[in-house]
Amino acid sequence: MEHYLIVARSVTYAQRMQMALTRAGIRCQIFRAPRDLTDMGCAYTVQIQATDLTAALRVLREASLDPVQIFLEQKGFYREVKT
């Protein structure tokens, strides 16, 4: 299954994203960011199903929550996507 990983600047920010998405009915989970995804050193990501990306970005935008980066996860490989 394909997922998107939304990179957050901190665990608290990821939790804010998770709260906003959950309230909007979008299922998501917080994970540590794979080391080679980000040059921040340590980061957290919010994982959503690929089909939820558009809705998720709208919810995050409405909540003034800015992703650091977004990656598409396909079979263990990551590709950054620009929105």
Next chain:
Amino acid sequence: MIYLDSAATTFQKPKTVPSAMTAAMRTMGSPGRGGYPAAMAAAETAFTCRSALAELYHADSPEQVVFTMNATHGLNIAIKTLVPRGGQTVISGYEHNAVTRPLRALEAETAVAAGPLFRPADTAEAFKQLIGPKTDAVICCHVSNVFGFVLPVEEVAELCRRQGVPLIIDASQSAGVLPLDLKALGAAFIAMPGHKGLYGPQGTGVLLCGADTKAATLLEGGTGSASIQQEMPEFLPDRLEAGTHNMPGIAGLLEGVRYVRKRGEGAICRKERQLAQLAQEGLRALPGVRVFGQPDLLAQAGVVSFTAEGRDVESIGAGLAERGIAVRTGLHCAPTAHRTAGTLDSGTVRVSLSDFNTQEEIRAFLTAVKAILT
């Protein structure tokens, strides 16, 4: 023990507080330090606590809620963010050393808005006279830790907004008892302990940061975020939370906050005021006792100070301690407040209440004071 020293720290806590602390020690790691269950359990608890406090104090975001060791820690961050060395400040006449000592360390020029006790309009007017275009920050406690005087923070906040001067509120005595609205007040910072009216454990505190406030760091170190960069992150709460979190403390604080929200600040305040009124009436009936208080407690929270003619306040405190009653005596780390009220030489005996005190305890206290003084 009859505990009447809640202005220092509340001793009786909701049962859920120690339970949560024990559970945290058994189950939690550090928030932001891993993706494994123990770290995420800690992150969840920290976030839930931030969210509860953000709702209680009307912060836009849980990120504006910074965990500190105590109110003094938060006040130091706030003051050292806003007041440059040799800067100009206006403070109330009832500030604690947690405010005045950092200002002294900064060699700040400090003007004291010294309105008389229990006259909030006069205090607001004193602030109005002193706040000017060169004022770097105004600092005002919400409630005096010595006298329970409720200061007019709303009016002071309005003066600050009008003049564009940042405001720091010390909510050490009001947190959990009186409402505060960070957003409406437009305060730069509100500092509070977790271990007093919020019923958390010692070692916890909270600094609420205004949405537009760029805070200076007091400590630098690991935050579990942006680890590659050597400067502290610009974003909250990480910027102000270097090092490992006090997770048992935060877990306990969360339960304390839940208790306050369930009980309601209004109900807690009413109860404490009723008990304070009972204490004041009883003390006033004793010959030679001077009570610092208002009969109607309109501008007073659950703190009552008193002195007794010809008696050292320390001897009264010792006499009460012998009878199993805990009160605070002396200057209460607030010489500025005593200077304003004219009690710097004598100090006072302070009775401070919590939601866990009872009328029976107050009556036993009054019987004990009577026995000591006669």
